[in-house]
Amino acid sequence: MTNLPLPMLSLIALIPIAIVMLFLVVLRWPAKKAMPLAYGVTVIIAFVVWSTPIGQISAASIHGLVTAVNLLFIVFGAILLLNTLKACGDIHAIRQGFVDISPDRRVQAVIIAWLFGSFIEGAAGFGAPAAIAAPLLVAIGFPAMAAVVVALIIQSTPVSFGAVGTPILVGVNTGLSGQPEVLALVESLGMSYETYLKVIGVSVATFHGIVGTFVPLVMVALMTKYFGKNRSFREGLAIWKYALFAGLAFTLPSNLLARLLGPEFPSLLGALIGLCLVVPATKAGLFQPKKNWSFPDEGEWESEWKGELQVDSHDHESKVSGAHLFKAWSPYLIVACLLVITRTVKPVKAFITSDSMTVGWADIFGSGISTKSQPLYLPGFIFLVTVVLCYAIFRMNGDQIKRSLRESGNTLLGAASALVFAVPMVQVFINSKSDQLAQMPIVLADGISSLFGSLWPLVAPTVGGIGAFIAGSNTISNMLFSFFQFSMAQKIGATESVVVALQAVGGAAGNMICVHNVVFASATVGLLGKEGSVIRKTLLPMLGYSLFAGGLGLLYMNGFGANVGTVVVLLFTCLLVWLIAQGVKAEKDELASSSDT
Numbered sequence: 067m068t069n070l071p072l073p074m075l076s077l078i079a080l081i082p083i084a085i086v087m088l089f090l091v092v093l094r095w096p097a098k099k100a101m102p103l104a105y106g107v108t109v110i111i112a113f114v115v116w117s118t119p120i121g122q123i124s125a126a127s128i129h130g131l132v133t134a135v136n137l138l139f140i141v142f143g144a145i146l147l148l149n150t151l152k153a154c155g156d157i158h159a160i161r162q163g164f165v166d167i168s169p170d171r172r173v174q175a176v177i178i179a180w181l182f183g184s185f186i187e188g189a190a191g192f193g194a195p196a197a198i199a200a201p202l203l204v205a206i207g208f209p210a211m212a213a214v215v216v217a218l219i220i221q222s223t224p225v226s227f228g229a230v231g232t233p234i235l236v237g238v239n240t241g242l243s244g245q246p247e248v249l250a251l252v253e254s255l256g257m258s259y260e261t262y263l264k265v266i267g268v269s270v271a272t273f274h275g276i277v278g279t280f281v282p283l284v285m286v287a288l289m290t291k292y293f294g295k296n297r298s299f300r301e302g303l304a305i306w307k308y309a310l311f312a313g314l315a316f317t318l319p320s321n322l323l324a325r326l327l328g329p330e331f332p333s334l335l336g337a338l339i340g341l342c343l344v345v346p347a348t349k350a351g352l353f354q355p356k357k358n359w360s361f362p363d364e365g366e367w368e369s370e371w372k373g374e375l376q377v378d379s380h381d382h383e384s385k386v387s388g389a390h391l392f393k394a395w396s397p398y399l400i401v402a403c404l405l406v407i408t409r410t411v412k413p414v415k416a417f418i419t420s421d422s423m424t425v426g427w428a429d430i431f432g433s434g435i436s437t438k439s440q441p442l443y444l445p446g447f448i449f450l451v452t453v454v455l456c457y458a459i460f461r462m463n464g465d466q467i468k469r470s471l472r473e474s475g476n477t478l479l480g481a482a483s484a485l486v487f488a489v490p491m492v493q494v495f496i497n498s499k500s501d502q503l504a505q506m507p508i509v510l511a512d513g514i515s516s517l518f519g520s521l522w523p524l525v526a527p528t529v530g531g532i533g534a535f536i537a538g539s540n541t542i543s544n545m546l547f548s549f550f551q552f553s554m555a556q557k558i559g560a561t562e563s564v565v566v567a568l569q570a571v572g573g574a575a576g577n578m579i580c581v582h583n584v585v586f587a588s589a590t591v592g593l594l595g596k597e598g599s600v601i602r603k604t605l606l607p608m609l610g611y612s613l614f615a616g617g618l619g620l621l622y623m624n625g626f627g628a629n630v631g632t633v634v635v636l637l638f639t640c641l642l643v644w645l646i647a648q649g650v651k652a653e654k655d656e657l658a659s660s661s662d663t
Contacts, residue, residue, distance in 0.1 A: 076513020096595035125430035130490030143449025144197035159394035188333030191229025196587035210373025223278030225574035231329035241548025269567035271324035306649030374592025481589030527572025534576025
């Protein structure tokens with residue numbers, strides 16, 4: 067069957083993705099049922115059509131299982147930390163602390179998901195932002211599905227520079243390094259390969275800086291539409307000034323840091339600068355509407371919104387002292403500090419990632435596929451260390467500890483049933499290369515490229531997003547497709563660094579919908595079984611992000627004029643202007659309503 071034409075092979079390669087979308091998103095099967103089916107279909111296609119050796123399929127599956135265990139370790143640590151704070155009662159102080167900053171749920175989503183989540187992404191990656199932000203939002207009174215959706219939507223702009231630049235320094239670097247065509251271009255430009263990698267990073271920051279500035283606005287608009295009592299976009303758009311301010315407070319420093327320091331720090335330090343700007347401005351009441359917004363009363367929530375993670379929202383403190391608030395927040399501060407130390411202090415990082423601290427299996431079954439786990443480097447270990455410190459900080463008793471462990475273990479079992487099939491399915495898909503055919507993602511991308519020709523920059527981010535959706539990682543998507551994108555750029559006469567940057571941008575946006583992240587985030591709030599509904603809500607912003615970036619890339623290549631790039635950018639510009647105009651009207655309506663009351 068390897069003699070089939072490229073269009074037919076591309077359609078066959080699309081089947082595993084179509085299976086996931088059909089059963090998980092359209093038919094809304096729970097992931098624990100949809101992913102075993104997708105895994106089985108992927109194995110059959112790899113063996114029958116791609117002629118992938120059975121040993122290679124088995125090795126890829128084993129690598130997937132090890133990766134799934136790593137993810138479950140992170141899930142368990144994140145849930146245990148929150149359940150520990152629940153058991154000792156100090157989660158209520160955190161809730162009240164946010165109320166003291168602003169009782170407006172839109173503002174809370176921006177601070178926790180957009181800024182704090184971006185900071186955690188910059189430090190750790192690994193899906194840690196959703197694992198921390200989603201349960202924290204539930205703890206302060208968000209519906210579980212709302213918490214997951216907003217936590218996933220921000221898994222876009224900061225992701226390309228997440229985990230201290232890993233998607234660029236490892237993902238793009240692995241895809242391009244050693245390729246003769248890349249080395250020849252770098253030499254012709256009179257720069258080093260390291261400088262060229264930084265040029266790509268600057269282009270990535272530029273695209274994210276333009277598109278990402280609007281993420282908080284879109285996030286709150288979707289939140290009020292999906293989870294508000296009135297199901298209104300305009301209620302979210304009413305805080306347009308605040309949302310754009312928060313967007314710029316992150317994207318401007320991030321862009322500057324990419325130019326000055328390289329790919330390691332744009333998300334980490336950019337988000338920290340953003341927090342330092344936005345939180346004081348929020349306390350001062352700047353850029354905010356007069357009328358606060360909240361979700362309907364809990365009794366009016368739809369059943370789909372609710373997860374198994376429950377926090378008593380009625381037992382709260384009317385006033386929290388600064389010392390008490392600091393104590394309550396100390397676990398998350400410890401997590402943030404440990405993440406930064408283990409990622410940026412070279413001797414510490416070298417020790418916890420050394421061979422003696424790594425468990426692995428090289429060249430599984432002679433397939434060339436290797437797998438490993440570095441338990442001390444995973445965020446899950448940092449969560450566990452923090453939990454142990456919490457036992458002392460909050461002087462917890464045995465019953466409180468047992469209760470938190472039991473609740474966390476029950477949630478872990480639910481996540482395991484989905485991840486142990488989802489991740490192996492991904493690994494079989496991306497390790498399906500045989501003597502006759504390239505791996506399925508590359509064949510699929512080849513088929514797409516034949517349809518678009520000179521318009522390739524428009525769809526380059528979407529290909530990156532598909533890679534992240536499949537692989538569950540911007541880094542792996544960049545590994546798979548960076549050289550492919552480079553080659554496509556040379557084929558159509560586009561600037562290679564820009565097209566590779568579009569790949570990285572789209573790979574970041576793909577994190578909004580990738581099955582790993584959705585199962586991962588859902589597990590932390592007990593929302594398992596509703597993953598398809600989550601993806602339905604994050605698919606539109608993911609596609610919008612990718613197409614806007616692609617339009618900007620095409621505009622860069624062709625300039626303003628009678629071309630597709632100009633049309634796409636103008637359409638998105640008009641849409642954003644219209645959204646802001648709606649926000650202005652909604653803000654005036656809220657102001658008039660407040661005056662009447």
